[in-house]
Amino acid sequence: MRICRFNHDKLGLVQGDEILDISAALEALPTHRWPVPQADPLIAALPRVMQAALDLAPNAKRLPLASVTLNSPVSYASKLPAAPVNYLKHMAEAQGDPATFHAHHLKRIEEVGLFLKASSSLVGPGDGVALRHLDRRNDHELELAVVIGKTADRVPVASALDYVAGYAIGLDMTVRGPEERSLRKSIDSYSVLGPWLTTADEVPDPANLDIELHVNGELRQRANTRDLVIGIPQLISWASSYYTLLPGDVIFTGTPDGVGPVVPGDVISARIDKVGQMDVRVRAA
Missing domain, CATH: 3.90.850.10 (Fumarylacetoacetase-like, C-terminal domain)
Structure with missing residues (x-):
């Protein structure tokens, strides 16, 4: 599976030359209050997010890969x-x-x-x-x-x-x-x-x-x-x-x-x- 972060914090599943917008899978992430975790929440919950992505994929909006801005797939690294x-x-x-x-x-x-x-x-x-x-x-x-x-x-x-x-x-x-x-x-x-x-x-x-x-x-x-x-x-x-x-x-x-x-x-x-x-x-x- 190829998972991307695009257009300022949208989540995508890359398939060929298209991105499936699976941003709704982010609902699988836990909410945090201060103090925030030191780790990247998406990566820490990746198996759960991947399952949600598979569930969302059949009906996800498709975008041309060339039309989006690709951000770092890791939003936060402690080191x-x-x-x-x-x-x-x-x-x-x-x-x-x-x-x-x-x-x-x-x-x-x-x-x-x-x-x-x-x-x-x-x-x-x-x-x-x-x-x-x-x-x-x-x-x-x-x-x-x-x-x-x-x-x-x-x-x-x-x-x-x-x-x-x-x-x-x-x-x-x-x-x-x-x-x-x-x-x-x-x-x-x-x-x-x-x-x-x-x-x-x-x-x-x-x-x-x-x-x-x-x-x-x-x-x-x-x-x-x-x-x-x-x-x-x-x-x-x-x-x-x-x-x-x-x-x-x-x-x-x-x-x-x-x-x-x-x-x-x-x-x-x-x-x-x-x-x-x-x-x-x-x-x-």
Whole structure:
């Protein structure tokens, strides 16, 4: 099942080139008063929402997919853990360009661990990327994004995938420079998630997905998730050994080689096998 958030908080079921408006399924969500939950309510109640979606689908209003604005399928994430240099070819690429990639950012992932992006940086493909610090290089980084579906605290590798709600395409945008990753990658709109949430049952083997990214039609990145240095179950287990993962938290699993600059006016086109395809426009903030 492919579930999207569109046109400012409507809920849709994606079927081919159409969206079925199943916003009424949101009635399945519990109401909350202060203090509000730390997790994304939709993701936390996803099985209930999915059942409601199936009930509503036969009579749902249909809209052309191209006619809507796709927002992030996750409305709130308590944290966005991210894996640095998690493809060997990207490590080699970075090591070969010391003018762009500072030396203290080139340690192996096993040495530096994960980092956190601000949840306020999360947007959908229809929102686009608003670049800041235009005097510096701003890069695209294509990643498979893993959306956590239930509370995960110190989970073993063997059962880690049981905690996944689904998958999406992630763009880990970054400003190059000497500062820590969490600062340079947490700018508003620098975590693009979309085009929808593809539920875990639709992706039986997340360790064998072709991924690719184009900018203005030019191929920049192409790889397969089998080339990850640290795999998805290991990333989930590792992250949850330090902090509890909550429904709606998104793990950015790392980018392959081919990262490059974008400027206002560019269009980023990203695709991940079995997950989806999205176009993201770049503008100045």
